[in-house]
Amino acid sequence: MQKQRNAPIEEKRDTESVNAIETKGLVKHFGDTKAIDGVNLAVPIGGIYGLLGPNGAGKTTLIRMLATLLHPDADTARVFGYDIVDAEDEVRSRMSLTGQFASMDEDLTGRETLVLLARLLGYSRAKAKERSTELLEAFGLTGAAARQVQTYSGGMRRRLDIAASVVITPDLLFLDEPTTGLDPRSRNQV
Structure with missing residues (x-):
């Protein structure tokens, strides 16, 4: 019924416990604008984490990178131990994203x-x-x-x-202004 998982989330990698989300120095630019400038996060499995900040602070950009919709310009992020660039399929198989705006086929019920x-x-x-x-x-x-x-x-x-x-x-649910x-x-x- 559910998709087969590639590896158990409890698995340890590099002799460290795996977090649900881990970023180190994450950077994203849009032209001359630094949307994300050196973000470091460690969100444990089972935790609830909220990103708070004013409009334009980079919250959605960070979520989009963690959800593999954007690639970072520098440094790294991991979701359940998987690199968001090198292991996009593994990351996507474990997460779901609800964006800021509902996007549906309006002709369906x-x-x-x-x-x-x-x-x-x-x-x-x-x-x-x-x-x-x-x-x-x-x-x-x-x-x-x-x-x-x-x-x-x-x-x-x-x-x-x-x-x-x-x-x-x-395993991981991103809610962007739900x-x-x-x-x-x-x-x-x-």
């Missing part, structure tokens, strides 16, 4: 969206339908499950986007 993702991630038809029902209930979208995503409010799209991120429970566009009740739910 909420249920179709989740079933499609579950099927792409290796679930059987029956298990994909079962998992989509669980997630629709958990995120308060059961009543809208048969409606096209284009009819969803911004908050409903956001909840569906987050639900899509946890179709398979990842409550953007949600009303106070929905924020508390998430």
Whole structure:
């Protein structure tokens, strides 16, 4: 049902304990702009870590690098001991990302969206339908499950986007401003 993992996350590499995330001197430039300038992090497995800072501080850039969507310009980062550049597939197989903005196929229904993702991630038809029902209930979208995503409010799209991120429970979940566009009740739910 779930993807086969390449190596157990408890495995030790280089005689050190493996962290969920480890960066040393991470740097990223966009032209003359230094978006990331020497970031050092060590986030243990099982931890919850928040990046706080003003707009333009580089939070999304850092997340995009850790999620293998951008390559650093200097130094290194590892996710569960895997280098984010040299072992992109291993990193991606262990993580999920919910970006700042919901991105969905608006012609699909909420249920179709989740079933499609579950099927792409290796679930059987029956298990994909079962998992989509669980997630629709958990995120308060059961009543809208048969409606096209284009009819969803911004908050409903956001909840569906987050639900899509946890179709398979990842070892590492990046949430980039997950409550953007949600009303106070929905924020508390998430």
